[in-house]
Amino acid sequence: MSLRRPLRHRMRGMTLVELMIGLTIGLFLVGIAGSLFLGSRLTFNAQSQVARLQEGGRFVAERLGTDLRMAGFRGCRGQGAGTTLTNLLRNPGNFQIDFARGLxxxxxxxxxxxxxxxxxxxxxxxxxxxxxxxxxxRRTVGPGWALTAAMVSGASVVNVTPTSVIQRGDLLLLSDCSSAVVFQASNATPGGDGAIEHSAAGSLQPGNAQADLGRVFLQDAVVHRLATTTYYLAPSRRTGRAGMMALWSNTAPAYDGSAQPQELLTGVERLSLRLGLDTNADGTAEAFVAPAQVADWLQVVSAEVALLLVGADDQVTTAVQPVMFDGVQIVPTDRRLRSVVSFSASLRNSSR
Known part of the structure; x- marks a missing residue:
């Protein structure tokens, strides 16, 4: 008779209930992690879009604001301060060379x-x-070059530092504190020689109507290059940005040799200006009006600029976000992030 008891084998492993509970907890933790990751990604994307909109707004305020402040520059006195401007280019009333009007x-x-x-x-x-x-x-471009010698006569060369970047065909402003004259450099190497000619002969466009500048400028006069820049909105031509509007600029002449027009900033849906008119010649704006209400552009002394910027990525906001722009509610058809940017610029060269 054996006194040994039969061995009992204990069950090992997990029951089905325990396995289901473990899977449920695991799925719950994975869901939480995924939700946190997705939320962080959406937050990062939204913050990135906000940063880009702010950067774009600062860029436009700096670029356009600087040009507005420099509009109509005529040297040491502004266009509204009694400085006489003589435009000696052929057909001086042509839009691109009408330097009598800065804006x-x-x-x-x-x-x-x-x-x-x-x-x-x-x-x-x-x-x-x-x-x-x-x-x-319409404004000066780049630095100015002082005359190194007084002119001998109104038709004589204009002498500046030989290291200037002035080239044949450049549109130039020669000014002192009493008057200013616009003409075109006509000789082959005006910058290298330091002697700028302004002949009325030749095939340059637009060319000079006459060679005589009308007066003798002394060494207190300065020479600047002139250009006309137009800012406007048009569809973007950048890859992946089809259907989006952009801010463009066209500069003539383009002294840096760049192709024109140029797309400056993608994602600008609206651009609006209100112009401050100085109606009593006290140097400050008495009224802000729409462009069509300006009868005399020399009365414009300031501008209020508003832009509606839009982010490049869709599905950023949780719902369509209407925005107020220039007193009108705009209801988008997408869920892109939008921002209204506004700034003011004083046209300091128009101050009377």
Whole structure:
């Protein structure tokens, strides 16, 4: 008779209930981790879009604001301070060389542009879109060069430092504190020689109407290059940005040799300016009006600029976000992030 008890084998492993509980807890933890990751990603994307919109707003405020402040520069005295400007270019009233007016703005009223766009602007490619105002600024470009010697006569050469970057065909402003004259450099190497000629002969465009500048400038005079820049909205041509609007600029002449027009900033849906008019010659704006209400552009002493910027990525906001722009509510058809940016600029060269 054996006294040994039979061995009992204990069950090992997990029961089905325990396995289901473990899987449920695991799925719950994975879900929490995924939710945190997705939330962090959406937050990062939204913050990135906000940063890009802010950066774009600062860029436009700096670029356009600087040009507005420099509009109509005529040397040591502004265009409204009694400085006489003589434009000796052929057809000086042509839009691109009308340097008597430092600023012009047009807006589409739903039927037509007011004031009407010049053919040199409406014919740009891409052409201006009615979603934004068209802003044209005429100003000096780059540094100025002082005369190294007084002129002998009104038709004599203008002597500046030989290291200047002035080239044949450049549009130039020669000014002192009493008057200013616009002309075109006509000799082959005006910058290298330091002697700028202004002949009325030759095939330069637009060319000089006469060689005589009308007076003798002394060594207190300064030479600047001139250019006309037009800012406007048009569809973006950048890869992956089809259907988005962008801020463009067209500069003539483009002294840096860059192709024109240039796409400056993608994601600008609206551009609007309100212009401050000085109606009593006290140097400050008495009224802010739309472009069509400006009768004398020399009365414009300031500008209030507003832009509606939009992010590149869709599905950023949780719902469609209507925005107020220029007193009108705009309801988008997407869920992109939008921001209204506004700034003011004083046209200091228009101060009377």
């Amino acid at each position: 012009q703005v047009s807006r589409h009223d739903g039927g037509a542009w007011q004031p009407a766009l010049d053919a040199s602007v409406s014919g740009l490619s891409p052409a201006p879109d009615r979603a934004g105002d068209v802003v044209t600024v």
